[in-house]
Amino acid sequence: MKKPIIPNKIMATISGILFLALASFVLLFLIEHKKLLSCTKNYYAVVDDSLFDEYFSDIHPPEAFSLISLSDFYSLDLNCGNEAKKGPYACAVTFVTKNEGMAFFDGEKENAHSKNYSLRSKYYFPSAETDFNQVSSLNTSKPNFTISLTDAENLPQGNTAIPVASKYAGDQGYALEKETYARCTVVIPDFEKTVFDFFDEFFKDKNVCKDNITFLAAVGDIMVEGGAQKTLIEDENGLEKVFGTTLPVLQSNDIMIGNLEGSVTESRKRIYKSYTFKFHKEVLPALKKAGFNYFMQTNNHCYDYGEEGFKDTLAALKEYGIPTSGAGYTAEEAKKFYHTTVNGTNFAIISCGAFPIERTGFNGEKTATATDTRAGILWQNEELFENIKKEKALGNFVIVNVHGGFEYRHKPHQLQRDLYEKFVDCGADLVFGSHPHVIQPTEWYKGKLIVYSLGNFIFNGESEFAVYGALDSEIVRVGLVNGKIVYTEIYPTRHNETSVRLR
Structure with missing residues (x-):
């Protein structure tokens, strides 16, 4: 039985279709590969918006990563998977935020993958209405007084602050101190040294804003x-x-x-x-x-x-x-x-x-x-x-x-x-x-x-x-x-x- 003879034109058409299919596959592969490379090599240090505006808007970090604000990071079309926009862990090296807490709370402590950089500190004062008629040393408050707890700026007029456990604001161990700091957390261990070296150098010359x-x-x-x-x-x-x-x-x-x-x-x-x-x-x-x-x-x-x-x-x-x-x-x-x-x-x-x-x-x-x-x-x-x-x-x-x-x-x-x-x-x-x-x-x-x-x-x-x-x-x-x-x-x-x- 003789095999059917396929006309040359038909063969050419089939070959063309197969070539186009293969080319399309290769092109799609290259596109996806490029996206993957984009996701794995363009790393970001994602910074809380207010902190970014205050400190980092004009700062250029090492080539290993880029600095970006949190809102800008979430607006990127990274397309690195369904979880890409849910956190910095997919395409970020570090996440820096401002955290506040009184010194008598433990707060978040440093560990092997994170560091805290102090930005500012504010004292709080228990105070009571001043009574200058008292005759005993250190006591200028009425016997039945109401205590207010405020910072210095909002201390009620006519009040005087009271030492806490015999300590004044500024003394070592004064309890009522509120600290604001930048917390840097590295999520890709290979970048820890690069990231911490950059932020250590950046913050070392920054004067911590403290109450005088x-x-x-x-x-x-x-x-x-x-x-x-x-x-x-x-x-x-x-x-x-x-x-x-x-x-x-x-x-x-x-x-x-x-x-x-x-x-x-x-x-x-x-x-x-x-x-x-x-x-x-x-x-x-x-x-x-x-x-x-x-x-x-x-x-x-x-x-x-x-x-x-x-x-x-x-x-x-x-x-x-x-x-x-x-x-x-x-x-x-x-x-x-x-x-x-x-x-x-x-x-x-x-x-x-x-x-x-x-x-x-x-x-x-x-x-x-x-x-x-x-x-x-x-x-x-x-x-x-x-x-x-x-x-x-x-x-x-x-x-x-x-x-x-x-x-x-x-x-x-x-x-x-x-x-x-x-x-x-x-x-x-x-x-x-x-x-x-x-x-x-x-x-x-x-x-x-x-x-x-x-x-x-x-x-x-x-x-x-x-x-x-x-x-x-x-x-x-x-x-x-x-x-x-x-x-x-x-x-x-x-x-x-x-x-x-x-x-």
């Missing part, structure tokens, strides 16, 4: 002429003998302010006054070691030994590196603020005189105020108010120390109150008062703190003080977080002839 904590305090009149001065200069245990239990409080601050009530001079040319005070300059290192790093000089005893004694005082403070302000060799110098930056907070500190004329006729405004040709102090005036406004406009935390009011009055006079409130109205964040020799109230005014009179911190040799209640004083200590008063503490003290102690 600063403590400052002030005491009232310091007059150590006589026994206290002798002990501080000559006794190797002089600090402990003179300051006793107040010493740890004094030494625990970034800024410690005191009113140096007298002249630092060896001059014997005292002016006509009821009382004149002077100290040896050798006492200054001891006072500095006690914690004082700013002395107010704008008081009614700064000119007890005339301009010569005043200049000696300025020279001695400069010699021992103790700042002052509101005092200078000229009026221009006297009106300058003392500026310092502590833990990211910029401070502008000024002192001024506002005390009344003495019984002997001593008029500080006329006699001791600096002029173009005379060294002296800054007196409260309209230019000072304008300068306070300027300092506040620069973003500074403004402190005004004022020597004013009337002696032995336990409540501020209305003129005194008006002046101190005006300082706040102009931009002062904190006003410390001295001169009355006795304690006057501490009050909030428009969210700022006014201490009308700190009293006599140490003022040896004056027996009349017991009669007027001028043996009692206080250390007022505040803690700032990012320039806002958060902690407010009053430490009651009592002094005798040659020493001072906490009550």
Whole structure:
């Protein structure tokens, strides 16, 4: 039987069909293979959207992988299988997110395949309404108080923060700290070194954004002429003998302010006054070691030994590196603020005189105020108010120390109150008062703190003080977080002839 003969045209047609089929198969194979290669070689570090926008939008990683935001990653047409868009594990090396949690929670810990990179930290504070009438150390809250828990920015006005387990924000082990960090998790082990090397290098120079904590305090009149001065200069245990239990409080601050009530001079040319005070300059290192790093000089005893004694005082403070302000060799110098930056907070500190004329006729405004040709102090005036406004406009935390009011009055006079409130109205964040020799109230005014009179911190040799209640004083200590008063503490003290102690 003869085989059927297939015409050449039919054979050609069949061959063409088979060729096209084979070519199509090969083409489809190559297309799918290319997609597979795309899925296995174009790796991504997938980053949480907000974190990507903040840190990584203009960053170029090594060739081994690309950085991409989470939303952009999910919009890719990867077509790597049904599970491709359900997570980074198919086509990603790492997944970076922001995680937040209080330090007293365990949170997600690092392991062999993940690392945490700290981005920012925020403290939280239990706080209660401030009661400045309490007389026990460290207690400025009412007995039946309501506790609030907030960050510094949202601390209720008039509240003061409370230490947690005797720790303040910023102390090692403070419990109420909230941390934000980037968590990098590698899902393809072969890329761990490349990925971690990149992120280690990237984050090492990034400053962690933290709440800045600063403590400052002030005491009232310091007059150590006589026994206290002798002990501080000559006794190797002089600090402990003179300051006793107040010493740890004094030494625990970034800024410690005191009113140096007298002249630092060896001059014997005292002016006509009821009382004149002077100290040896050798006492200054001891006072500095006690914690004082700013002395107010704008008081009614700064000119007890005339301009010569005043200049000696300025020279001695400069010699021992103790700042002052509101005092200078000229009026221009006297009106300058003392500026310092502590833990990211910029401070502008000024002192001024506002005390009344003495019984002997001593008029500080006329006699001791600096002029173009005379060294002296800054007196409260309209230019000072304008300068306070300027300092506040620069973003500074403004402190005004004022020597004013009337002696032995336990409540501020209305003129005194008006002046101190005006300082706040102009931009002062904190006003410390001295001169009355006795304690006057501490009050909030428009969210700022006014201490009308700190009293006599140490003022040896004056027996009349017991009669007027001028043996009692206080250390007022505040803690700032990012320039806002958060902690407010009053430490009651009592002094005798040659020493001072906490009550």
